[in-house]
Amino acid sequence: MGCLSLDKKITEKLEWGKYVSPISDKNLSPFNWYSFKHRFGSELVSRMFSMFGLSKGNIVFDPFCGGGTTLIKAKLDGYNSIGLDISPFSVFLSNVLTKSYNVSKLDNTLPRISHEINPRVEIPDVAILNKSFSDSSLKYIYSLRDSINVLQRQERDFFLFSLLSILNSVSKAKKSGGFLRITDQKKVPAITIENLFIKTSEKLINDVKTFKYSGASAKAIIGDARKYPSFTKEESYDAILTSPPYPNRHDYTRIYELELLLGFINSNQTLKNLRYDTLRSHVEARKRFNANGYVKPLLLEKKIGELNNRELNNNQVIPTLEGYFEDMYLSLKEMASVLKPQKHIGLVVSNVRFAGVMIPVDELLAEIGEQVGLKLKKIFVLRYRGNSSQQMLRHKREPARESLIVWQK
Ligand SMILES: C[S@@+](CC[C@H](N)C(=O)[O-])C[C@H]1O[C@@H](n2cnc3c(N)ncnc32)[C@H](O)[C@@H]1O
Known part of the structure; x- marks a missing residue:
């Protein structure tokens, strides 16, 4: 040409x-x-x-x-x-955002989600987590994730999404250009995270009522x-x-590292492998x-x-x-x-x-x-x-x- x-x-x-x-x-x-x-x-x-x-x-x-x-x-x-x-987080987002939900099931489930901290909860040993959250907040977040994980599929995905959607605002790590940057912000206490999770979930449930999907199918898969x-x-x-991805060196596995760790990946090595596997834009x-x-x-x-x-x-x-x-x-x-x-x-x-x-x-x-x-x-x-x-x-x-x-x- x-x-x-x-x-x-x-x-x-x-x-x-x-x-x-x-x-x-x-x-x-x-x-x-x-x-x-x-x-x-x-x-x-x-x-x-x-x-x-x-x-x-x-x-x-x-x-x-x-x-x-x-x-x-x-x-x-x-x-x-x-x-x-290639990112399980992107696939999760795409699937959660294209589902229709049963509002009364969501309404009934929210108050039943346990907010108890399990002192022995398993947390991946990855430095960014400790830099982003206090010890007690991290235990709270992972305990909450575990109580969401035992819910039925649709409710589980919806509330896991709600939790992932607030991570950025309650963490000391902020998305900045192509990276995650640790800011001077104070570490947020667990009770603030709990309140925000409940408020966000209520808002999302209300929002579910505001748009109507067609009957068309939508499906995202990892690949x-x-x-x-x-x-x-x-x-x-x-x-x-x-x-x-643009060839501008932005690395999605870093930008969305917290979401990946909380929802989909439980070791530093798996995270690195995903990073190596992404398109060569970084x-x-x-x-x-x-x-x-x-x-x-x-x-x-x-x-x-x-x-x-x-x-x-x-x-x-x-x-x-x-x-x-x-x-x-x-x-x-x-x-x-x-x-x-x-x-x-x-x-x-x-x-x-x-x-x-x-x-x-x-x-x-x-x-x-x-x-x-x-x-x-x-x-x-x-x-x-x-x-x-x-x-x-x-x-x-x-x-x-x-x-x-x-x-x-
Ligand atoms: C610019 S974003 C796409 C944004 C999308 N157009 C939207 O509106 O949300 C690029 C995506 O490419 C994904 N990606 C990177 N390497 C990939 C690969 N080898 N195969 C498939 N997806 C890949 C990243 O995880 C990221 O979600």
Whole structure:
């Protein structure tokens, strides 16, 4: 694909820009039940549904389903959906947020949940937990988790979700950019956590009454977007809407470490393994698959050449970036293999910059998509993101595009 033809395919669609982040859903249940920072807005999903001409009963797929936005919006609008994510927390979120609940069962269960602290409760030996909570609060949280775990499936998932949704606000560790940062905030006492859990649960139960799902199905499963589990391959999809991790070094297993530890993972080693298994968008992820058939784009070669002449603050930046595009080749190849002919993929991604070198992730992925047999329709620039203040001082301001890439099979 020559550069000239690509230039013509890049178009601004800035009126969609305000829907790229979840801010536009801050008053909208159930999107606002959990603050998953890397969600796209539900209106963006809705506009993609229209752009791709979906009809009721169609089935959509999101191989990096994250906070579940695609699945939730599909369920509200009457489309069936399947989601995939490597993180058990993301899969849990996507499933909990797409269920319909029996309100009176929830009402009856809440007062029956025990708040007694079990002095011998088992807590994983992971440093971040002790840094985030006092000893007694940690024992309370894990004891509460254990009493939730014995409930029936729907109630269990609902109240576990409620507990996970308050962890960030009651912990000394805060999500900050791509990391968890220990703040100066005092450790929160167990009684405050208990009160907040009850208040949040009551609010969520009330919220359940405010929206009505269609009868469409929605299901998220744990899996790797570079090599789908067989279940995912049995279907073929009418559209794929997704947003993979950006190659900006954000590590979801760190950002959501507390939630993962409380709900799904009970040792440091299992957590590390998950970290190594994620897409190579951050320096700790490891190579897991060979990208047979991948041809490194010339433009990437050029950018890597520029980076080689810069001073980088981490010697893993270049290998990670190279690994990212290999992994995305595999992910796009899997997407192409399960998409119905003539149907569309909409993928949201941002360009990134290292040491002043702008990496045009959207153009590179557009080209890699064509390598796997997809036809590039357009790159819509949705918004421009500023530099970090550190970078601005050193390299002047050159905003990075955040784009929606659309291909057709
Ligand atoms: C940008 S988020 C997706 C957000 C989603 N569009 C939403 O609105 O909530 C990217 C997701 O990719 C997941 N992920 C990372 N590596 C993966 C892999 N190899 N396979 C599948 N999912 C992966 C992360 O766990 C994270 O949930």
